[in-house]
Amino acid sequence: MNTYIKFATVAAVLALSSCNDDFMDRIPETEISRESFFNTADDLDLYLIGLYDFSGIGIYQADATTDNASTTGNMEIKNIMTGNASAATITTGWGRENWEQLRKANFFLENFDKAQISESEKAHYEGLGRYFRARFYVEKVKRFSDVPWIDKTLEVNDEEYLTAGRDPRELVVSKIMEDFEYAATHVHASASLGAVSKWVVLQEYSRFALYEGTYRKYHNELNLTATANAFLEKAHSLSDQIMREGGFAIHTTGNPNADYASLFFSENLDNNKEVILGRFYSNNVLNADSWPGMFGNYEYYPLRDLLQSYLMKDGSFFTSQAGYERFSFVKEFENRDPRLSQSYAYPGWELVYSHTYAQGAGLYVQQLAKNFSGYHQIKGFQNTLSLETRNNLDIPLYRYAEVLLNFAEAKAELGILTQADLDRSINILRDRVGMPHLLVGQAIDPLMAAKYANVISEQRNLVFEVRRERRVELAFEGFRFSDLMRWNAGKLLENKREGIYFAGLGKHDMTGDGIPDVVLLQASASIPEVKEKNSLGRELQYYRVGTFGQDVGVFLSEGNSGTVETIERTGTFEEPKYYYRPIPQSEILLNGNLTQIFGW
Numbered sequence: 001m002n003t004y005i006k007f008a009t010v011a012a013v014l015a016l017s018s019c020n021d022d023f024m025d026r027i028p029e030t031e032i033s034r035e036s037f038f039n040t041a042d043d044l045d046l047y048l049i050g051l052y053d054f055s056g057i058g059i060y061q062a063d064a065t066t067d068n069a070s071t072t073g074n075m076e077i078k079n080i081m082t083g084n085a086s087a088a089t090i091t092t093g094w095g096r097e098n099w100e101q102l103r104k105a106n107f108f109l110e111n112f113d114k115a116q117i118s119e120s121e122k123a124h125y126e127g128l129g130r131y132f133r134a135r136f137y138v139e140k141v142k143r144f145s146d147v148p149w150i151d152k153t154l155e156v157n158d159e160e161y162l163t164a165g166r167d168p169r170e171l172v173v174s175k176i177m178e179d180f181e182y183a184a185t186h187v188h189a190s191a192s193l194g195a196v197s198k199w200v201v202l203q204e205y206s207r208f209a210l211y212e213g214t215y216r217k218y219h220n221e222l223n224l225t226a227t228a229n230a231f232l233e234k235a236h237s238l239s240d241q242i243m244r245e246g247g248f249a250i251h252t253t254g255n256p257n258a259d260y261a262s263l264f265f266s267e268n269l270d271n272n273k274e275v276i277l278g279r280f281y282s283n284n285v286l287n288a289d290s291w292p293g294m295f296g297n298y299e300y301y302p303l304r305d306l307l308q309s310y311l312m313k314d315g316s317f318f319t320s321q322a323g324y325e326r327f328s329f330v331k332e333f334e335n336r337d338p339r340l341s342q343s344y345a346y347p348g349w350e351l352v353y354s355h356t357y358a359q360g361a362g363l364y365v366q367q368l369a370k371n372f373s374g375y376h377q378i379k380g381f382q383n384t385l386s387l388e389t390r391n392n393l394d395i396p397l398y399r400y401a402e403v404l405l406n407f408a409e410a411k412a413e414l415g416i417l418t419q420a421d422l423d424r425s426i427n428i429l430r431d432r433v434g435m436p437h438l439l440v441g442q443a444i445d446p447l448m449a450a451k452y453a454n455v456i457s458e459q460r461n462l463v464f465e466v467r468r469e470r471r472v473e474l475a476f477e478g479f480r481f482s483d484l485m486r487w488n489a490g491k492l493l494e495n496k497r498e499g500i501y502f503a504g505l506g507k508h509d510m511t512g513d514g515i516p517d518v519v520l521l522q523a524s525a526s527i528p529e530v531k532e533k534n535s536l537g538r539e540l541q542y543y544r545v546g547t548f549g550q551d552v553g554v555f556l557s558e559g560n561s562g563t564v565e566t567i568e569r570t571g572t573f574e575e576p577k578y579y580y581r582p583i584p585q586s587e588i589l590l591n592g593n594l595t596q597i598f599g600w
Contacts, residue, residue, distance in 0.1 A: 081571030087582035169398030239407035256434035261342035296356030315436035347512030373499025415458035499564030
């Protein structure tokens with residue numbers, strides 16, 4: 001049995017155990033650990049697996065409620081912006097269950113040195129414990145900013161800690177950086193598949209340094225702007241270390257039209273040099289989660305705003321073309337960056353696994369419906385009828401591609417990104433898909449300049465293009481919301497959630513063969529009981545269209561034409577308030593030393 005399968009099996013067993021309340025009630029964690037645990041390296045490894053909280057296929061849903069993708073589901077930021085959530089009703093993120101991960105990490109750090117192992121091994125395990133503590137606090141800082149720093153296992157009589165107020169962001173972040181630094185220095189470079197290594201630590205360390213550096217740079221309400229550059233310098237130096245020493249590489253076989261997508265539809269990423277951390281599955285040992293709702297009209301859907309950010313195949317801006325706002329579904333896929341058609345279902349794509357798609361398998365034709373964009377995601381979609389294949393598909397959680405993007409962004413924000421830097425970062429990503437190289441003299445895209453009007457750098461042109469590259473390369477992998485928050489670009493969440501453009505009523509070709517597939521009717525029309533067939537013998541799909549408030553199947557921005565409308569009102573993003581979350585009111589009632597910040 002492969003090492004990663006053993007690792008995954010133990011993780012699955014522990015996960016099941018941790019969800020069993022009776023088990024936890026019978027044998028408290030502290031009693032096990034203090035009396036009969038932490039004696040060997042195997043004990044330490046077993047305990048640490050309980051700290052692994054990395055996502056699986058859920059990474060592909062995490063862009064929902066951004067300008068990349070939206071959802072009809074009940075999401076926190078959507079409720080906040082539309083006035084359906086407040087400090088009195090938001091109850092997540094602070095309760096006991098939200099601090100359990102920290103307690104487990106601190107408990108490990110208080111007990112690991114009982115093990116009969118060498119001092120260098122102890123330093124490795126301490127590094128892992130501190131890595132998981134840092135990882136925990138990163139999410140708390142991103143959500144609340146100022147939070148109590150706790151570096152011990154709390155007991156019921158720890159009144160000083162249990163009634164503590166918030167510690168300043170500066171203090172908490174300094175502690176996070178200390179933990180990451182220790183872990184980066186002492187965690188071993190080699191690890192079992194699916195386990196944390198030095199390189200995983202360095203990647204997450206650089207990710208947070210970039211986050212904090214850009215957050216401080218663009219969020220004046222923190223009064224920490226003067227400290228931003230130190231974090232940006234750390235971000236590019238850490239990324240550079242991985243690039244020089246890690247032995248990683250961008251996955252390519254020389255096929256620009258398939259190599260990118262293959263990363264997200266692979267039964268074996270074991271030896272893929274781009275994958276720094278993955279979730280590795282094996283049929284009937286640890287089965288992957290197929291999430292068939294990724295493709296179909298089930299809550300989640302990609303948006304036109306992301307599609308329009310992809311460049312043309314020759315490297316020019318898609319949005320520099322006259323009339324691009326009125327391009328049809330077929331036309332907007334012509335001569336584009338190959339990553340577009342490896343992420344979005346494109347004209348002529350064939351659907352095999354039609355689990356939640358009522359149109360059924362075969363040549364892809366949009367299934368239009370209220371509150372959906374008409375676009376569908378194929379990046380990460382398990383488009384196969386084989387259950388064994390779906391159970392086997394691995395997920396690349398931490399990719400070397402992000403390291404290259406972190407490196408380039410940090411240097412561009414500092415105004416020191418050179419052509420040599422671009423050639424060893426962004427342009428390697430472009431080489432994989434056969435796109436022209438990015439040059440330091442790149443012209444500024446006026447739409448990007450308008451979108452990110454607050455960018456401050458001597459290399460604004462490169463900041464814009466690195467942000468574009470990041471958005472395209474990491475699309476649907478869960479980075480977009482965090483990126484918008486750190487760039488102080490939350491106002492972009494107010495933009496319409498738009499879908500496909502239709503020029504008017506009548507017949508429309510959706511597959512690119514020039515033969516109509518869809519018929520749009522005015523709101524007052526009736527859909528015929530006997531549907532006309534096109535020249536290929538396929539029934540045309542009929543939809544009545546109109547605007548919000550009308551009894552129709554599809555909402556269009558101009559009634560009988562325009563972009564597909566998905567949400568009538570996106571709400572307002574109040575700055576700086578909505579960059580943060582409130583402490584639940586119930587927690588403030590329990591601890592009077594806790595206070596709200598930034599208007600909450």
